[in-house]
Amino acid sequence: MRIQHLPRGRVVAAVALAALMLAPATVRAAGSVSLPGDPTAKGLAIAEAADRSNQGFGDTKASMKMILENAYGETSERELRSMTLENSNTEEGDWTLNVFDKPRDVDGTALLTYAKILEPDDQWMYLPAVKRVKRISSVNKSGPFMGSEFAFEDFSSTEVGKYSYKWIRDEACPEPVADRTCHVTERYPEYEHSGYTRQIVWTDTTDYQPRRIEYFDRKDEHLKTLTFDDYRLYQGKFWRAHDLFMENVVTGKSTRLTWQDYSFGNGLTQNDFSTNALKRAR
């Protein structure tokens, strides 16, 4: 997901090439990925296959709604619009611009993130009330996103280099796709400020999309479970989960994140992801 902005012709060529090379990563052929036997190599191969299935998406726009719920069933909502630009440089992650719509008091506040693999992300926030852009120190990606159960690191694009891997077993996928088979792999964050020691990922063998992730905190205790649902296919090859449910098993709090109005190929460029663009984002 890492196409640096290139001249238009080259982008098209790169996408075409990627599509050609990575044909197995598309829906139909994903199951044909041949995997090595060694658990570590197999875990990595699964992660690479999952990563390939999303390569070449270019850019997306979508709107997101978060519903936060605490242990007493009290809820609160956040809404934002999100733009993502794929970064072809495998040393770096994608670029994201989020514009907050709700709560009303933060309407127009915008967050720009240049995701990194092993270093802290670069982040800036635009505050319309003071008309200023502030840089955020985001050494720690483990903090909660807008008070939700999602941490920054749970959101950010899944780059292969962020973790080391180990395949554990294959088993039936979690509901609602229990009729399919999932690879169960453990992955260990390489980023030193990660809030987790490990994550257990259920990857659907038919489309190489994650179905469930269990997060283990720094004390290696089960902290959260993320369930992916409502996958829809875009442009015949890109799967996007529209319903992500994160449940904190310790506090009983949960966050449901729903995506709407996904669009691909919006012709976004790096100019749309500059600190100047932040101010215009509203």
Added chain:
Amino acid sequence: MTGADEFLVEHFRRQDGVPGRFRLGGGASDRHLPDQLFAFLGETGGVSNPEYVKTLEAFSNWFREQPEVVHVSTFSDVMKRINKSMHGDGESCYRVPDDRQMAAQFLLLYEMSLPNGLDLNGQINVDKSSTELTLTLTDVSTAQMQELINRADAWLGKNAPEYMYSYPAGQSVMFAFIGRNNFNSMTTGTAIALILISACLMLALRNLKLGLISLVPNLTPPLVSFGILALFTAEVGFWSTLVIATALGLIVDATVHFLSKYRRASIEQGKSPEDSVRYAFSTVGTALWVSAFVLVVGFAILALSPFKVNAMLGIMVALTVAVALVIDFLLLPSLLITVDRRKKAVVPADAAATSPAE
């Protein structure tokens, strides 16, 4: 024992302070179950409202002036700190932001920068309509706690808009009320136990007079031991109700043994009161002091407990059992002799009339 003057924090000797919590609602009254009512608060995001934060600041400052309060942890300090760092760390900007949108956006920026575990989720509720004001108090009794709550109530009534009113919650507040309820119900329970015990003794001894006399050795030991305690301290608490309930069960035992032997000698064998007392002493005297000694030693060991409820329970039950033994050996025989001699002198047939067994 005019009230359960509870020194909760004192229960654990090594604990420095137990936080009491006041929740300040932001949209509607959450007078009753503050934990449950956040969802019904009117105004979402009200914690950024300058009026709210300024009132909270004033309330926190008021608490800081109270002698019972050691520390106040409040959201208004967080807001002031954020405002200061957003304005180049100027000391003059350590104040509540005047603009609601600005405050909300500063807060969002701040939240985004926080690492895991340092987030504000514990201090602000999910829809940002309420914050938590946490107090660390000195060792305060139930009465002092109640008094502080009343003063805080009065302050809120005078200085805060009605929607911000809230009732305190938290461990120490809860324990204060649990302590008081416990004291009241234990007092009633102990009174009922005394009545039932005496009724049982009357039935068992088949004698109204002995049953009534039994009240004296049962009731006086707790009174005497609390009298002795009062020479050292005026505090009684949670443990005091346990002392009476526990000790009562033990001292009734001694009373029953003594009275049943006395009854056998006096009523069944027709001995004089003096001889009946001698008979009682010779049959159960040794057993009584040995069992009392064992109980005193056993309960005295509890005095070593760092948990004050256990320690005081041990000391006071040991003391009460010891006092009960003295009363059973000195006061009870004198009482029996005095009452029986007078009765026999005035109405000689009375003993036979009240005792169908003879």
